[in-house]
Amino acid sequence: MHFPKLSPLQCRFTVSLAASLIVLSVYLFLWNPHLAYAAEIETPSPASPLIILDHYALDLTDDLEDPQDVDDDQDAQHAKRAVGDVVTLGGSNVPGLLNIEAGNTTIWHFSNASLWAPYANLTDGLPSSIDDGDTGDSGTIYKRQNPSTRLVYISVTTCLQPQWNGSTNQTTTPPQLTLYVSNATSNKEPGPNAPANRQVAITLNEGFANYSMNATTDIYMSVHAPEVPANFSGIWNYEIAASIDNYYHGAHPDSPFLYLVDTDTHAALLVTNNLTQANPNETTYQQWMNLTSPFTVFVQPTLDRSLDGMRNSYCGMTHASINNASSSVQSGMITRGLGHKPKEQFYIQELNGSTSYFGVLAMEGNSTKTGSGVVGGGGQVWQPVSFKTKSDNNCALVFNLTFCHDVAYAVPSNQDRYPDQPSLSAVYDSYAAGLYENFAKSLDQIPCNTTLSAQYSPAKNCDDCADAYKQWLCAVTMPRCEDFSSPLPWLQPRNMGQKPINSSSSSIGSMPNPDMFQQVQGQLDQQYIPMTSAPSDSDAFRQTYGSVSATNSSRNPSIIVDQIAPGPYKEVKPCEDLCFSLVRSCPAALGFGCPDPGRGLEVDYGQRSDDGQVTCSYLGAVYYLNAAPTVSGTSSLAVAVAVVLSLWILG
The missing domain is CATH 2.60.120.380 (Jelly Rolls)
Structure with a gap:
């Protein structure tokens, strides 16, 4: 077979092409x-x-x-x-x-x-x-x-x-x-x-x-x-x-940015920190308030350790969380609490009583977009926070009230009479609003719209008085409720003489175990000394739990004892500064005064703590906002119930 004779230029091209093909083959084979x-x-x-x-x-x-x-x-x-x-x-x-x-x-x-x-x-x-x-x-x-x-x-x-x-x-x-x-x-x-x-x-x-x-x-x-x-x-x-x-x-991992407001036996109320410091007239403030649940919350019992090792991973939480419980969660933007700035609130239901949980704040993607190609599209998580639900079944969360709109915590309740949060909230809120009407009529008699020299105080005016009274009124009308079985030293026993709730869910009503009611009854005859600083010859040292209304009844008997009938509970007393602020802000003609130490102050009011505990009740109180507890590396966080919050229900 004869091949055509190639010119020198064609020969060089043929050799070059062959060499290039060999190099390319080796390159594709190795790479x-x-x-x-x-x-x-x-x-x-x-x-x-x-x-x-x-x-x-x-x-x-x-x-x-x-x-x-x-x-x-x-x-x-x-x-x-x-x-x-x-x-x-x-x-x-x-x-x-x-x-x-x-x-x-x-x-x-x-x-x-x-x-x-x-x-x-x-x-x-x-x-x-x-x-x-x-x-x-x-x-x-x-x-x-x-x-x-x-x-x-x-x-x-x-x-x-x-x-x-x-x-x-x-x-x-x-x-x-x-x-x-x-x-x-x-x-x-x-x-x-x-x-x-x-x-x-x-x-x-x-x-x-x-x-x-x-x-x-x-x-x-x-x-x-x-x-x-x-x-x-x-x-x-x-x-x-x-x-x-x-x-x-x-x-x-060093910031929870999520805080516990309060719990009852089946739900928890959590809230973020302030999301902006903008004022209400600023665009940023309005943009935050117009959002529909920008964050997500994951909640899981502490004892479930299946996701220990992935609690800093949004990917781990979402992929391992197979139970979507968004239907049991309400979320939305609020301004209640610290600074009255925009925050997101989470009302998480279907929890178990007397159970420890972890809650983790998270954000899907950058809050509006997620996934490949999005800056921050992989999501974020914050430090977990721990909380425990109540056990005695005679406290229930109320929030988003019409009149006392800054109230958000558990109050004395009776699930047989008021089975849901709206019905219980309405009873307390309307009662407080009615009391405020009487105060408003008295305040109208004070010359508020007058010259500074004619006002009752150069530092306070009638608006200050009205605000201080509303803060005090809502706090004392809606006492913050804790389990009667709680041993916390700052709590005040209330309603000890009332019979247990005739609950369809339990023959012992609101009491946490069959012996609790008998234990309460046995305590009624024990000595009760609420004020150690009282005069030595005072009747304060000759009282029993069953002989005084402070323990045997409620702060508001007409509504709590007679209408709601929650059974024995303990109260987080209102902060004493609420009373002091009321006296300072209102004219003396209204006759407001606070009890003296050793003469009733310790029974009616509590003092604030700087360690993050809510040792006295004030509107907008949040646990550990200034002293958030850390979760150690060995503590368990398992998050298997992913709560993807997209509901605009609260606000």
Whole structure:
């Protein structure tokens, strides 16, 4: 066979083309990129486990062979394959979701093209940033000043972890994943075997870690899974993201930003801190008040430890929480409480009495958009707060009242007579409003609209008097109720002589156990000394619990004893400063006065505490607002009931 004779130019072209094809074949053989956006959360089948990378799948069946059945060469290959291929993130704010087994390491690549891509157009989120006092940053934040570098935000959250399969109650949590970030261009395989001086290692904290760094070119990072300890089984699933705009995932482990208002036996009332310091006439204030539940709350009994190890992970909470209880939750914006600034309130129902819970404030995405491509699209969580529901069934939450609109706590109740919150609220609110009408008529007789020299006080006016009276009236008309079984020393026993509620749910009514009523009856004849500073010859030292109205009746017998009939309960007494403010703010002609110490002050009023406890009742009181309790690393938080709050019911 004769080939045509080629010219010198054609010969050179043919040789060049052949060489190029050979080089290209070798390059494609050695380089096998995986561009991954997400992977399913799916427990691998023991027969043929798969890690799903978008349209790619890596078969790990060989990796699960019995070590006794492989030789040393195969062990070496197994260790090599455990690192896996390099997975390239799809871009800035585009997360990768991947399963990982114990002992394995996955390397991730944030490309130079993604690093130098245009910054994202920020989507509408919250009307203004909230200051919770917690940056939530594990690394160092650098400002965007040097045009030759880009600040990159890296974050990882655990979505699934090995579960306890021991025969006893869970005693520990599964170990955490570790994030490795290369800080040297020569280290393209960061991980447990790479030089420590060429990378940064961050162990996830309760399923979350983040790190920020300045970069000039491609970034390599990895996630390593530790060995699974005894009594645990399963894999991890995690989400990782890199962004040139801000963190895709967020966690605030040092700030709860959520506080307990009060509980009853089946519900809890929680509220955020102030979301803005703007005034009512400002646009930001109105924007906050016009929102429909920008936050989410997760609540779970303390004893359930199935999600210990992921309480800083929004991804972990949402994927592991299979029970959506949004129908049992009411939420909305309020201004009640500290500073009368916008806050979000959560009324969580269908809880169990005498049970400890954790509540976690969270935000889906940036509050308006979520998911891939959204700055902050991975969601945020705040520090958990603990609370316990009441047990005696004679206190019920009231809130969002028409007249006493700042009242929000549990009051003496009787579920047989007032089975729901609106009916009980209406009874108390209308009673207080009626009393205020009589006061208003008296105040109208005072010359309020007159010159400053003719007013009853140069410092106070009739508006101050009216406000102080309403604050005092609502606090004393609607006493803050606690379980009679509570041992807290600042509580005042009330209504001890009243018979128990004839409840259809219990033969003993509101009492927490069959012996409680008999114990109360036996206490009626015991000595009662409410005021140790009373004169020594006073009758205060010759009283019993059953002989005085302070313990044997209620502060408002006509409505509480006769109409509501809650049975024995204990009261958080109104703060004494409410009475003092009333006397200072109103004209002497109205005749207001407060009891003296040793002459009744200690029975009728309490004192405020600076340790976060509500030791006396005042409108807008919130537990631990100024002294929020921390949740230790060993305390249990399991969140299996995800409450996605989208209802605009309260407000």
